[in-house]
Amino acid sequence: MSVNRDTEAAEPAEYPAEAGPKASKPSKSSKAAREDSRTDMVGKALGLLVLLGDEPRGASAAELSRRAELPFSTTYRLLGSLTRDGFVDYEPDGRRYHLGLRVFQLGQRVSNHHGFAGTALPILRRVTEETGEATILSVRDGNHHLTVNKVDGPQTFRVTSDPGHLGALHATSVGKVLVAFADDATRTQLVEALDLEPLTEFSITDRDAFRTEIELIRRRGYATMDEENELGMRAVAVPVFNSQGHAFASLATAVPVFRLSLEALVALVPLLQAAAAELSARLPQQ
Incomplete structure (x- = not known):
């Protein structure tokens, strides 16, 4: 399952030994915060799948947003990731989402x-x-x-x-x-x-x-x-x-x-x- 990277800060590939007086690496607390954020988004995505499982006729992004108590933008991004990975299907005519074959x-x-x-x-x-x-x-x-x-x-x-x-x-x-x-x-x-x-x-x-x-x-x-x-x-x-x-x-x-x-x-x-x-x-x- 892919997590939308808009919600994560990109981590540098490497840190120089010197940058000005001294280069600083991200603190352990900032890394932990990113991990918590990543885990939280996975939990929210799984929550959307559970909600869709209760909707045999599917649901719109707005309906899922209300039921999950998530911002619409977050719901929309997560549904996009889930759709790309096959966990969710999107029906353009009715603008509704359904559980996908991957599930x-x-x-x-x-x-x-x-x-x-x-x-x-x-x-x-x-x-x-x-x-x-x-x-x-x-x-x-x-x-x-x-x-x-x-x-x-x-x-x-x-x-x-x-x-x-x-x-x-x-x-x-x-x-x-x-x-x-x-x-x-x-x-x-x-x-x-x-x-x-x-x-x-x-x-x-x-x-x-x-x-x-x-x-x-x-x-x-x-x-x-x-x-x-x-x-x-x-x-x-x-x-x-x-x-x-x-x-x-x-x-x-x-x-x-x-x-x-x-x-x-x-x-x-x-x-x-x-x-x-x-x-x-x-x-x-x-």
Whole structure:
């Protein structure tokens, strides 16, 4: 990723031994300041990529500037650098920016490194063949869950949680599993600090109710979502455990409400648990 050099002072190639009474080299503090500035600009560029990831239809430089709380000139220069390096695409007609193929390439490498593509995909496909419904593999990314792989069922009505999607932990089956089966310290922090945003009228927004839900999930070994994240959809998820007994991923079946009842969905838990055990044995553990 290239950083716009307008924001950096050029450093001389060499310093003469004498210049007038004495030549002075830049102080360590000035070098450190330049390094801090360079790092700060990289962070701002990465922040723009994250914002673009939340905008499937793209965004203008002005919109990104407002959302990132950056000066327009800085945003414009960074977008220019990102576009030149292939991390961002520019659509002249709409004057909008989109994530570029370079991001996709890096994402595929990460997915392959963790086994989410080559190793996990055949297992997800087998689950979908048996259920006829979408199978989703997710991991925790901070206070969200990240969809890392998904296999759609043969039905025309499809689930919209595609790879790369960030979703709420408190309102999804995959998210609740990742909270319930996290290590003790992480689980406590998430239960007490997550923003329990009401995504639908069925979302859990009460802190005590959320604590109760997480304890229930720990006792029974799976989580459900019944129109809490999206009206018309329900899902069931199980943990994928690491060697310490904590969930480093979650595996789910998701369906439209008109196709399967909650009881029929829960009946798929043994199938999901068997697939999760296979994933646990085969995937590099986090």
